[in-house]
Amino acid sequence: GNSVTQMEGPVTLSEEAFLTINCTYTATGYPSLFWYVQYPGEGLQLLLKATKADDKGSNKGFEATYRKETTSFHLEKGSVQVSDSAVYFCALSDDYKLSFGAGTTVTVRA
Amino acid sequence: DTGVSQDPRHKITKRGQNVTFRCDPISEHNRLYWYRQTLGQGPEFLTYFQNEAQLEKSRLLSDRFSAERPKGSFSTLEIQRTEQGDSAMYLCASSGQGAYGYTFGSGTRLTVV
Numbered sequence: 001g002n003s004v005t006q007m008e009g010p011v012t013l014s015e016e017a018f019l020t021i022n023c024t025y026t027a028t029g030y031p032s033l034f035w036y037v038q039y040p041g042e043g044l045q046l047l048l049k050a051t052k053a054d055d056k057g058s059n060k061g062f063e064a065t066y067r068k069e070t071t072s073f074h075l076e077k078g079s080v081q082v083s084d085s086a087v088y089f090c091a092l093s094d095d096y097k098l099s100f101g102a103g104t105t106v107t108v109r110a
Numbered sequence: 111d112t113g114v115s116q117d118p119r120h121k122i123t124k125r126g127q128n129v130t131f132r133c134d135p136i137s138e139h140n141r142l143y144w145y146r147q148t149l150g151q152g153p154e155f156l157t158y159f160q161n162e163a164q165l166e167k168s169r170l171l172s173d174r175f176s177a178e179r180p181k182g183s184f185s186t187l188e189i190q191r192t193e194q195g196d197s198a199m200y201l202c203a204s205s206g207q208g209a210y211g212y213t214f215g216s217g218t219r220l221t222v223v
Contacts, residue, residue, distance in 0.1 A: 032210065044153070044201065044214040089152050096141060096205070097166070098212065100152025
């Protein structure tokens with residue numbers, strides 16, 4: 001079956017630091033890959049997505065590249081801000097159903 | 111459009127009671143999903159509707175759980191004879207097609223005491 005493993009948190013960073021959250025997946029076929037973000041007190045929001053190998057998703061300064069050879073979709077941001085403090089979820093889908101990782105809590109300190 | 115709405119936001123109930131949650135999807139979305147999220151975990155798929163038809167139910171959805179989507183609009187999720195293990199955030203989402211256009215609601219947090 002499909003599964004997602006992402007880096008355990010929590011992660012604490014200073015403002016303007018570089019952020020990487022590792023995500024690897026197991027899937028039959030060729031899934032689409034997603035990063036979702038959950039800000040405190042809010043619902044899940046799609047951050048970025050990639051639908052095929054070598055695609056790069058990007059949004060709000062975050063990037064992730066679909067690496068089929070390493071079955072990975074690591075999230076990166078070059079310079080984080082306090083407002084990036086949130087829980088980040090890696091997810092995959094091969095049709096309509098999403099399979100999520102456990103989430104990584106990121107706290108950015110001023 | 112106000113997005114996906116869920117009601118109530120919070121529910122505290124005694125063990126053994128029945129509870130019902132409501133989800134109002136984005137009006138033009140024909141697909142509706144329920145997920146459950148426990149503390150420290152990612153959301154887990156429970157069930158999926160396309161219009162009024164319930165097309166898939168997870169093994170997580172025991173006989174005490176039932177979901178409906180009459181007329182293909184809003185949906186309800188009922189839990190009968192609640193147990194402490196049912197305590198979780200119940201998330202509803204809707205989409206027009208596939209997993210690309212998911213919009214999640216803010217969830218209903220259930221606490222069973």
